[in-house]
Amino acid sequence: MADLMDSAKKGIEQVLSKSDRKKYEEARAKFEEQRNGADELDGRKFITVSGLPIKDLYTPDDVAGKDFVEEVGFPGQYPYTRGVHTDMYRKRLWTQRLFSGMGNARQTNKRYHFLLSQGQMGLSVAFDLPTLMGYDSDHAFAKGEVGKCGVAVDSLKDMEIVFDGIDLGKISTSMTINAPAAIILAMYIAVGEKKGVPSEQLTGTLQNDILKEFIAQKEWVFPPLPHMRLIVDTIEYGTYHMPRWNTISISGYHIREAGATAVQELAYTLANGFAYIEAAMARGLDVDQFAPRLSLFFNSHLDFFEEIAKYRAARRIWARRLKEKYKAKNPRSWLMRFHTQTAGVSLTAQQPENNIVRVGWQAMAAALGGTQSLHTNSMDETLALPSEKAALIALRTQQLVALESGVTNTIDPLAGSYFVESLTDQMEEETEKIFNEIEQLGGVLAGIDKGYFQREIAKSAYAYQKQVEKGERIVVGVNKYVMDDKVDIPLLEIDDSVETEQCEALRQLRQARDNAKVDSTLAELKAACKDESKNLMPYLVECSKAYVTLGEMVDVMREVFGEYQEPPMF
Amino acid sequence: MGLLERFENGDQVALARIISRVENRRTGYQDILARLYAHAGRAQRIGLTGPPGAGKSSLVFRLGELLSASGKKVGIIAVDPTSPFTGGALLGDRIRMQDLSLDPNIFIRSMATRGSTGGLAEATRDTTMVMDAFGFDLVLIETVGVGQVELDIARACDSVVVVFVPESGDAVQAMKAGLMEIADIYCLNKADRDGAERLVLELQSVLGLRQRTNNWEYPIIQTQAINNIGIDDLWQAIKNHREFCQSDTSPEDRQKERIANDLLTIVRGKVDRRLRSVLRDSETFEKVVADILAGSTNPYSAAERLVAELSTALTS
Amino acid sequence: MDKIRVLLAKPGLDGHDRGIKVIAAALRDAGMEVIYTGLRQTPDKIVSAAIQEDAQFIGMSILSGAHMTLFPAVAKLLKEKGAENIHLFGGGIVPDQDAAKLEEIGVGRIFTPGATTEEIVTYIRDTARDLPEETL
The missing domain is CATH 3.40.50.300 (P-loop containing nucleotide triphosphate hydrolases)
Structure with missing residues (x-):
């Protein structure tokens, strides 16, 4: 009986009888005597993409003493290391979602109808830079950028066209926007209302993660505090009016793309998530009221096992914190659902077709890590916006992983692997160390102010580049098997007529709309901005319905909140 | 138009280039400084x-x-x-x-x-x-x-x-x-x-x-x-x-102090550069370093000797 | 030879500064003085800063697709301000045919994804040797 207990307790550590133990020790001794033990081959180091050294062999010793139930457990059960749902992909595959949007609203709408007809299950809207930065298309700063990296949205008018012919009650929409996220959400609510879909029925996700903007992607408008207020406003509004909407997608993707290691991505992202939780709780919200609607968004980079370990560790850390630190009682608050995108930064401009293969195993890592939705990058993304053909191959890539590779047949198939379990633990330990550093600095906002995250990420990016240049890390087509090739994949170009048309449409809108209504809703918005006790969402919805433009709303808010200045770099 | 002329005409490009010449100690920089001093x-x-x-x-x-x-x-x-x-x-x-x-x-x-x-x-x-x-x-x-x-x-x-x-x-x-x-x-x-x-x-x-x-x-x-x-x-x-x-303090005293300070800095800089170039090219210096390394002398006594030798070189 | 001074800037709205920061660190490590002006610089700010700093080079990183607007704007301003001997080069997601067009208006090399920092350092050193000298 004691033996049985012991074996249950030790879980995945192989419980060996005495004679087996002897044989095991002998075999291990023999291996250790014969192994080569080098940490590189032809200059290429055995390290993960993040630079963690990897041993030549992982054995039961690496997971010795682990408590299976406490650490790994079962899918759909605390601490969710093996997945957030009991049946995972045997009940429902992940959502295949390709991030897209380009040019004007009409072109984007056409691409959406195409993607939906090809089996895509949800929409994911990419906005152009002026929109992301809160400028209208006719602003001086928008020159040359309108419609280039996504769709230009100036007002409700554009949103109406983007979603023309799409049933917002059925299709879920993910919107990648941060600084002016609350405004875009307000416009989406207004579109829904016009189509007869009340906000209660809208499903989707708003990225709305400003902390990672200050840390990595640098698309901000206001200083951190007013931005945090806006985020808590959306969380609060969502809690009462949008029960099916994820008001924030706490994103590590951009942190990783900016050069962070996997561990930094994990630690910074989760720390940001906890900062939002604490801010919402400080507003007086009960953690169980909003935590079930929080979702995360991670990168899937080149190192297959490291990525899988990252996702598994993330779920475990999240669940423990939510339960133990924030005292969430609802199990749904404990589970960390996440979206994944394959690593744009891992793609090469050289021999771009190779990117299809890279994306393939990155997608598989996301599947083995238990993702809830996935964007697969197109092979031409280092060259331009994806062409329709490249986008289709990317979509097919994840369909192949889901339906042909067999990885979805069983749940968390890598559990129990000495290597993967040990790497998962290592991820968790390293993350805890970074949490301590952040705490020492005085929290996430203090860290941003001191330039801590920005500096650490820049250091990692430089270290990575040096490894590639020294040949310690191989990038096929870049520092090995280099070919003098000319790229001949068809590229998508956005011509400048988009900008002219968009500006003209804006001019017409400003003439045609009820400008008295515009002024009065803006005045109300401004007054509300000055009153800390007001939730700004209803005011933004009213402005949207009056066809106030994004830039006009941001201008008014900027007057009250001020503007953020980049901290010194080094 | 030459740089100095452009400078005197208020051209920022020329100002920037002249700062570089001075900063880089390019040949002729002293002449530039000497000419500009009158305006400063x-x-x-x-x-x-x-x-x-x-x-x-x-x-x-x-x-x-x-x-x-x-x-x-x-x-x-x-x-x-x-x-x-x-x-x-x-x-x-x-x-x-x-x-x-x-x-x-x-x-x-x-x-x-x-x-x-x-x-x-x-x-x-x-x-x-x-x-x-x-x-x-x-x-x-x-x-x-x-x-x-x-x-x-x-x-x-x-x-x-x-x-x-x-x-x-x-x-x-x-x-x-x-x-x-x-x-x-x-x-x-x-x-x-x-x-x-x-x-x-x-x-x-x-x-x-x-x-x-x-x-x-x-x-x-x-x-x-x-x-x-x-x-x-x-x-x-x-x-x-x-x-x-x-x-x-009287304007005159302040002016005097300022000039004295400036002069001291300039002289110090010149002596320092001179010293470095003389020392670097000097065989004696190399030899003294070797002697100290060998233990036959120490930096303090050696420095005394070097200064005595250098004072002639510096004034030449 | 004089110290090489390079002004690095990110014009336009795009905030992806991974590449430019890696380049900044690499140029520093190659012994150059790098003036980093930060994000969201307008062409006139970039040109004015480069003039004041007497940079021999302006390096701009553009990933947003706005390169055909921003590079020509900076090149034009350099001419207008009598600073055309400042060498303008750049990096980012720029198709070959666009890079060729930019070359015609006097823009130097455009480094695309995958370029090594060593290539960039070598390019700057080689170009610096040929920069024109002006008389006092």
């Missing part, structure tokens, strides 16, 4: 120094904004350290001052310390002189207050502002670092943060211990550069200091 001597020189992260660039930006609005022409020199390992430098102070880059009254120049001891103080002084000759009313010099070099630069200014933040920790430490002694004005930036009051009290008590050579009352100004608060007070304090100096 009017600009007020203000040094801002303090620990990294104190917000010096933001303060310089705000002062520049304020002064430009009142019609003053302002030259800004922002000094950042050169990496001792690679000789390169990352100069990032402009990030905080970018809203000034289109202001016709403002000229910003980033300088790297270039690893020279003493040389930087000279180069900064020369650049200040060039800006002065170009017609700037004020030159603001921002340095990271950590080393002897930065202290030297600060000493060459008419007024020195030492910047602190509540996080800087205790004032006694700063005293030890030599920062406190060079200040004419103390500026507590980010004064809205926790610990500001405590630091002001601490500064006040430490200031009581400071040796005084005149009756100047050292002010402690509280600012929030980011929020544009307290900048007027800081500027007022700088003006007060200037007025105090003007009433405390």
Whole structure:
């Protein structure tokens, strides 16, 4: 009986009888005597993409003493290391979602109808830079950028066209926007209302993660505090009016793309998530009221096992914190659902077709890590916006992983692997160390102010580049098997007529709309901005319905909140 | 048109190029300085120094904004350290001052310390002189207050502002670092943060211990550069200091002291460079090093001997 | 030879500064003085800063697709201000045919994804040797 207990307790550590133990020790001794033990081959180091050294062999010793139930457990059960749902992909595959949007609203709408007809299950809207930065298309700063990296949205008018012919009650929409996220959400609510879909029925996700903007992607408008207020406003509004909407997608993707290691991505992202939780709780919200609607968004980079370990560790850390630190009682608050995108930064401009293969195993890592939705990058993304053909191959890539590779047949198939379990633990330990550093600095906002995250990420990016240049890390087509090739994949170009048309449409809108209504809703918005006790969402919805433009709303808010200045770099 | 002519016509491109020639000690730079000297001597020189992260660039930006609005022409020199390992430098102070880059009254120049001891103080002084000759009313010099070099630069200014933040920790430490002694004005930036009051009290008590050579009352100004608060007070304090100096000593004495200081720096720089080049090429030097290594002599006795030998070389 | 001074800037709205920061660190490590002006610089700010700093080079990183607007704007301003001997080069997601067009208006090399920092350092050193000298 004691033996049985012991074996249950030790879980995945192989419980060996005495004679087996002897044989095991002998075999291990023999291996250790014969192994080569080098940490590189032809200059290429055995390290993960993040630079963690990897041993030549992982054995039961690496997971010795682990408590299976406490650490790994079962899918759909605390601490969710093996997945957030009991049946995972045997009940429902992940959502295949390709991030897209380009040019004007009409072109984007056409691409959406195409993607939906090809089996895509949800929409994911990419906005152009002026929109992301809160400028209208006719602003001086928008020159040359309108419609280039996504769709230009100036007002409700554009949103109406983007979603023309799409049933917002059925299709879920993910919107990648941060600084002016609350405004875009307000416009989406207004579109829904016009189509007869009340906000209660809208499903989707708003990225709305400003902390990672200050840390990595640098698309901000206001200083951190007013931005945090806006985020808590959306969380609060969502809690009462949008029960099916994820008001924030706490994103590590951009942190990783900016050069962070996997561990930094994990630690910074989760720390940001906890900062939002604490801010919402400080507003007086009960953690169980909003935590079930929080979702995360991670990168899937080149190192297959490291990525899988990252996702598994993330779920475990999240669940423990939510339960133990924030005292969430609802199990749904404990589970960390996440979206994944394959690593744009891992793609090469050289021999771009190779990117299809890279994306393939990155997608598989996301599947083995238990993702809830996935964007697969197109092979031409280092060259331009994806062409329709490249986008289709990317979509097919994840369909192949889901339906042909067999990885979805069983749940968390890598559990129990000495290597993967040990790497998962290592991820968790390293993350805890970074949490301590952040705490020492005085929290996430203090860290941003001191330039801590920005500096650490820049250091990692430089270290990575040096490894590639020294040949310690191989990038096929870049520092090995280099070919003098000319790229001949068809590229998508956005011509400048988009900008002219968009500006003209804006001019017409400003003439045609009820400008008295515009002024009065803006005045109300401004007054509300000055009153800390007001939730700004209803005011933004009213402005949207009056066809106030994004830039006009941001201008008014900027007057009250001020503007953020980049901290010194080094 | 030649560079000097363009300079005299107020061309910023020429100003920038001349600063480079002076900074790089290109052949003929002395002639340039000699020619420009006649136009210089009017600009007020203000040094801002303090620990990294104190917000010096933001303060310089705000002062520049304020002064430009009142019609003053302002030259800004922002000094950042050169990496001792690679000789390169990352100069990032402009990030905080970018809203000034289109202001016709403002000229910003980033300088790297270039690893020279003493040389930087000279180069900064020369650049200040060039800006002065170009017609700037004020030159603001921002340095990271950590080393002897930065202290030297600060000493060459008419007024020195030492910047602190509540996080800087205790004032006694700063005293030890030599920062406190060079200040004419103390500026507590980010004064809205926790610990500001405590630091002001601490500064006040430490200031009581400071040796005084005149009756100047050292002010402690509280600012929030980011929020544009307290900048007027800081500027007022700088003006007060200037007025105090003007009433405390005769213009002639001040002028004399300034010339003496400048002259000393220039001579020191010349002797230093000369010394280095003579020593580097000297066989005796190599031999002395070898002797010390072999244990047949020690650096102290050897130095005596070298100086005696070199004095002839230096005057030749 | 004089110290090489390079002004690095990110014009336009795009905030992806990974590449430019890696380049900044690499140029510093190659012994150059790098003036980093930060994000969201307008062409006139960039040109004015480069003039004041007497940079021999301006390096701009553009990933947003706005390169055909921003590079020509900076090149034009350099000419207008009498600073055309400042060498303008750049990096980012720029198709070959666009890079060729930019070359015609006097823009130097455009480094695309995958370029090594060593290539960039070599390019700057080689170009610096050929930069024109002016008389006093």
